[in-house]
Amino acid sequence: MNAAALFGGSRKAEPGLLPDPRLGNPMPWVIAIVIALTVIAAGSGLALRNAATSANATLNGGVIVQIVTAAPASRNQQADAALAALTRTPGVIEAHRVAQDQLEGLLEPWLGTRPGDTIDDLPIPALIDVRMADAATPDRIKALRATLAAVAPAAQIDAQAAWLTPVFRALATLQWLAAGLIALLALATIAAVVLAARNTLVNHRETIAIVHLLGGTDSQIARVFQRAAGIEAGIGGIIGLIAGVAAIVVLAQQFSALGSGMATGAALGWGDWLVIALIPLGGVGLSVLTARLTVLSALRRMV
Template identity: 45%
Template sequence: MSFGLISSRADRRLLPEGRLAGPMPWVIAIMMFLTALAAATGLGLGAAARTIGNDLSGKLTVQIVEANPDIRDAQAQAVERVLRGQADVTALRRVGEAEMAALLEPWLGEAGLLGEDLPVPALIDVSLRDGDDKRVEAVEQAVRKVAPTARIDRHARWLEPIIALIGSLQWLAAALVGLMAAATASIVVLSARAALNTHRETIDVLHLMGATDLQITHLFQRRIALDALFGGLVGLIAAYAVILLLGDRVQAMGSDMLGAVSLSGIDRALILALPFAGALLATFAARVTVIKSLRKML
């Protein structure tokens, strides 16, 4: 008997390895397909959460709420001067009236209701070095010294429910990967037991010829490992094709939020390693199952 991954002719005569005939490789292929999709979903959502968090963590909007346009403009100018003197402020921009009109046009129409007819708060977009609470509080205090009625909105707060939802979906994806791994191990156990029953007479002959349980176990675990690797690669190829197709569809939508759902090089490497991890899991499950079963036969 040989102990490499490539079995000898004698080993194949003892234990045929028809990887296209049995159901186990195809069941594992389905499991790997679902596992790869779940893993890609979890990793992509994690990347989206990090991207959104980094983009919005230091973003603020200052609203000068004042009906009198002269007072509103004076307070807005004072806020701009104060913010330019803050070391943590990296950029600021006042939203112009034309831009405000364009933003409100879908709701108010083209009647030109800005200005005296409809007082609209002055908006100032502010970018900080980061979203540290102390930096944000310092900016808030500086703004309220010159504009006590100003409102300061942190962009990150707007998307906190979405970030929480993304976190829940990540945990769900991780749970699905774990369930698929457990299901794969169960399939391997059942397949190993079925193979032992099928080749029981061969096992008895090998025992009479002096073969040890370890040698017989090696035959079965190698066959199951190759079957699992074959099924895993088939499932991964199918899943990767779906991932690429969905990625193209998401990019075509042009949505910044959906576009943040992407896979890095490390994420892709982890997904590509799934079939090999599945083969290792199958090998371990087969080894434990076969050794326990052989001990009961004696």
């Protein structure tokens, strides 16, 4: 009788000493929880990356010009002059003044404007949305200021991306946190497999000694544990993947209801879903490798 037969790895109906991998064992459920959390963390990290990339691409060449003066006539005159100067500026591919009705719509919830009121009665800056061919670097912003200084002395120029710098930093931090969580979950998987393998080895120490006397090798014994760990991890991985994907879909629906452009840019692509689908395979590989190394290390100390 070989090692596989003694430990339940034969095809015959004889009972094995290792418990059969099934849902009644705790290990598949532990792996399922870990895989589900890993899927959610990976999906969140990928969505945050997509949101940051989309927002940065949209705002990278964007510039906002504000004409800040309380006099309506001077404000309108400088805005028209600034707009004309910007359309002639090299590197500017688009420039348009934000319409008054758009500003009124934005300010109405905050200022309580009523029909018949005009924004010209309020000291609200005139806004010009500028799109540049290249990134709005500090040097390009400085050049635009020099261009507008003569025709619109009240103009203030800011890169759109600069307004969202704290948001980008927060997104980057959250991505690192997601990566850290994935690393911790991988360590949790390793720890769970190590504990399970060591516990089984201790319970079957005498059987292992008999296998050695019958000519069984450490590699043969390790393969039995690898097989059990792989099956349990596979079962748990499938359950965890389904649960994790379901959670991601629910979260995606909740965020899409916000109607935010950044939420739309966070949508997962086919490549992202492929990465998520590979997570259970990674869990199986990690479990099998951990079981093999743990068993071989323990067997060397037992000899």
